[in-house]
Amino acid sequence: xxxxxxxxxxxxxxxxxxxxxxxxxxxxxxxxxxxxxxxxxxxxxxxxxxxxxxxxxxxxxxxxxxxxxxxxxxxxxxxxxxxxxxxxxxxxxxxxxxxxxxxxxxxxxxxxxxxxxxxxxxxxxxxxxxxxxxxxxxxxxxxxxxxxxxxxxxxxxx
Numbered sequence: 171x172x173x174x175x176x177x178x179x180x181x182x183x184x185x186x187x188x189x190x191x192x193x194x195x196x197x198x199x200x201x202x203x204x205x206x207x208x209x210x211x212x213x214x215x216x217x218x219x220x221x222x223x224x225x226x227x228x229x230x231x232x233x234x235x236x237x238x239x240x241x242x243x244x245x246x247x248x249x250x251x252x253x254x255x256x257x258x259x260x261x262x263x264x265x266x267x268x269x270x271x272x273x274x275x276x277x278x279x280x281x282x283x284x285x286x287x288x289x290x291x292x293x294x295x296x297x298x299x300x301x302x303x304x305x306x307x308x309x310x311x312x313x314x315x316x317x318x319x320x321x322x323x324x325x326x327x328x
Contacts, residue, residue: 204217222242222300227239239276249294250295253272254269255275255289257284257288258286286306289302289303
């Protein structure tokens with residue numbers, strides 16, 4: 171897994187033996203064990219790493235008005251009950267939520283307003299809720315709604 175894996179050397183003296191993986195990949199799923207030996211004592215812990223994969227078709231950045239499929243999958247073993255997609259959920263009235271049984275969301279004519287923060291939330295039969303956030307980029311024209319722009323003579327116009 172080198173060079174994606176590191177230990178925080180400065181934290182080791184304080185008893186922090188955290189493992190950092192950047193970036194996480196689907197194949198990193200599984201059970202991890204940490205063992206710390208100090209003199210005659212051995213301490214260990216087990217951590218299971220699960221991974222959520224968000225897939226865009228076509229891949230990011232998306233071109234405005236082209237069909238966009240966003241899917242969200244996880245390594246969790248229970249049965250998927252529901253997938254919800256949240257768009258700009260912290261921005262008040264512009265927030266949008268979409269829920270379905272499958273993990274795929276279709277946007278038939280993506281617009282510049284669809285760009286930004288998206289979160290997929292997966293709910294499973296064992297009551298587990300898992301989510302991932304990503305930033306959707308859309309290439310398109312974000313100009314004025316009225317194509318006529320007036321500028322004073324002698325000034326600059328954008």
